[in-house]
Amino acid sequence: MLEKLSSGLRDALRKITKAGYIDKKILDELAKDIHRTLLAGDVDMVLAQKLTKTIEERALKEKPPKGLTPKEHVIKIVYDELVKLVGKKSEIMMKPGKIMFIGLYGSGKTTSIGKISKYYQKRGLRPALIGCDIHRPAAMDQLSQLASQIHVPCHAPKGLKDPNEILKTGLEKFKKYDIIIIDASGRSALDKDLAKELKKLAEFAKPDEVLLTIPADLGQAAGEQAQGFKELVGITGIFLTKMDGTARGGGAITSCAITEAPIKFIGTGEKLDAMEVFDPDRFISRLIGFGDIQGLIEKAKEADIKKETVEKIATGKFTMNEFFDQLKSMQKMGSLKSVMGMVPGLPAKLPKDFDASKQEGKMKKWSYMIQSMTKKEKEDPQIIDASRVKRIAKGSGTTEAEVRELLKSYQQMKKMLKMFSGKRGMMSKLAKRFKGFKL
Ligand SMILES: Nc1nc2c(ncn2[C@@H]2O[C@H](COP(=O)(O)OP(=O)(O)OP(=O)(O)O)[C@@H](O)[C@H]2O)c(=O)[nH]1
Ligand SMILES: [Mg+2]
The missing domain is CATH 3.40.50.300 (P-loop containing nucleotide triphosphate hydrolases)
Structure with a gap:
């Protein structure tokens, strides 16, 4: 699928990774390469022009975020702009x-x-x-x-x-x-x-x-x-x-x-x-064949971690959506255990479901379940009773036992985070530690 476009973009980016350093000349060349490749790939002339201009401008103007080298930054810009070019991700209906x-x-x-x-x-x-x-x-x-x-x-x-x-x-x-x-x-x-x-x-x-x-x-x-x-x-x-x-x-x-x-x-x-x-992100990652593009993006995100998220979680005020986001980021940063190990005074043992959260399949199912919940249910999962469990299971194509398991994990995490926030000073330490990761 789209072999030509793919190989053209890969070649253009390879030149960047091989270059000694990034300067205007190399960015000009990158812009030209990408422009040519897009036109050969049947992309509209005006679009191709606009895209390459934006890439070059951003690469010249923006400073690499903390943690990214100038080269990595340029690659990320190309990636970002290509993702924007192919559209927004939209949800697939997962309920009757x-x-x-x-x-x-x-x-x-x-x-x-x-x-x-x-x-x-x-x-x-x-x-x-x-x-x-x-x-x-x-x-x-x-x-x-x-x-x-x-x-x-x-x-x-x-x-x-x-x-x-x-x-x-x-x-x-x-x-x-x-x-x-x-x-x-x-x-x-x-x-x-x-x-x-x-x-x-x-x-x-x-x-x-x-x-x-x-x-x-x-x-x-x-x-x-x-x-x-x-x-x-x-x-x-x-x-x-x-x-x-x-x-x-x-x-x-x-x-x-x-x-x-x-x-x-x-x-x-x-x-x-x-x-x-x-999925625009996945589509472009695959197209440019940059195995580590997700890693780059994570690194870039680390730079702008939001303190309020940490605080919200710390006070236990977090919804099902936030719970799921947390799981996703934990999955990305590897085992939560290693994070906890770094913070003195935190319980060393984790609820066993967190390990399970590493499994892609389970995360997918959980995401379907959460999509099948109403807004109210997501905000206050306490209200999910037996009949709601039944409906969510049906809507997400899962079993009632699986829905209950999700609810249990949510409660466990909430409890654990509340515990953190109860210890004075613990949260700022945790926030600091988390800074190295995406929240
Ligand atoms: N290579 C390829 N062929 C496809 C794909 N999707 C459909 N086709 C083929 O395109 C032809 C038409 O597909 P149909 O599904 O009959 O299209 P349709 O819109 O229902 O057609 P009508 O009912 O006749 O209007 C068939 O030969 C399919 O096998 C695809 O993703 N790739
Ligand atoms: Mg037909």
Whole structure:
């Protein structure tokens, strides 16, 4: 995927790491290299120009944050700006709801519906499909075939003329399912009729997500299409298909990013597991192949650690969201044990769940659970009773025991942090120690 863009950026950055020192000349060269690579990768000229200018300006003007060498700083700037270029990260719906898929003929709707169904299945949320393409009888057959292939129920009757009627029956039928996926009609172009039909369907379906499939091989034209659908129908995200085997993916991604309709998924092949959740940070890290880019970012963040966070935690006033952030940063700084070992007077023993928090899988599950909580529940997890536990488990595709485990860990951490704050002077020591890490 995007081999050319990737190798071009890597070469440009390698020159920086090899350079003796950073000066205007080397930054000029970097800017030129990146500019050339972006253009070759189908990125819009104006965008490429703006990006390289910003990189050069920032690299010349900004002082490296504490802990970063000038070279590392330049690499981080390039990384930052590239991440901004490909858009913002957006959340994937992880609770029961309805997703409507729209897109032009052959854009990969049906295939992507299969992919996303499997994605949810794996996470314990049960999908069901409703076919609303009344124009092409073959579309209904395709959807039914796909559904039986992945063992997902499907309502796709042929011969009916009113998509809302189909939808009504389908929704009734699949009340007990978690993720209802609606396959809407395609067309060869987005015209007024299609817009009208899709709008009517959306009004009736009230989908939580409207995902637009766009093939990446459209290149920069993808953005125009995204904008068109956004204005005429309204979309919550983009499923960028066919990223494999096109050199124009860079153009597609960046042109979509401008529309501010977030790319949520990318399709990377015909098979049903060829899909990725789109995460700008991860995407760019992989593209520039800088294994240690995350390390660099951590280092840079250390410089601006916020004291209030430490204080908030210290007084035990912290919510589920903060709890999760803490776990994430602890995971990054390695074992909390080593941090605690540095602070005299702190209990040497940790609740055993903190070790478990190192496991990526568990963190993921916890993040789904927290996403399934209401705002109130996140702010005051005390109110989570048995029926709420049940709902959260269902919404996040986990078990009730797992939700209770999360709550227990939260309580344990809260207790532990309260204990810290009770000891005079301990908190400032802890804050100092934490300064070397990200909080
Ligand atoms: N290489 C590749 N092919 C894809 C991808 N997604 C879909 N396809 C292929 O694109 C073609 C069209 O995909 P469909 O899923 O039928 O597209 P659709 O939007 O449902 O098409 P219509 O229902 O005919 O409008 C099929 O041959 C798919 O295998 C992808 O991510 N990569
Ligand atoms: Mg289809």
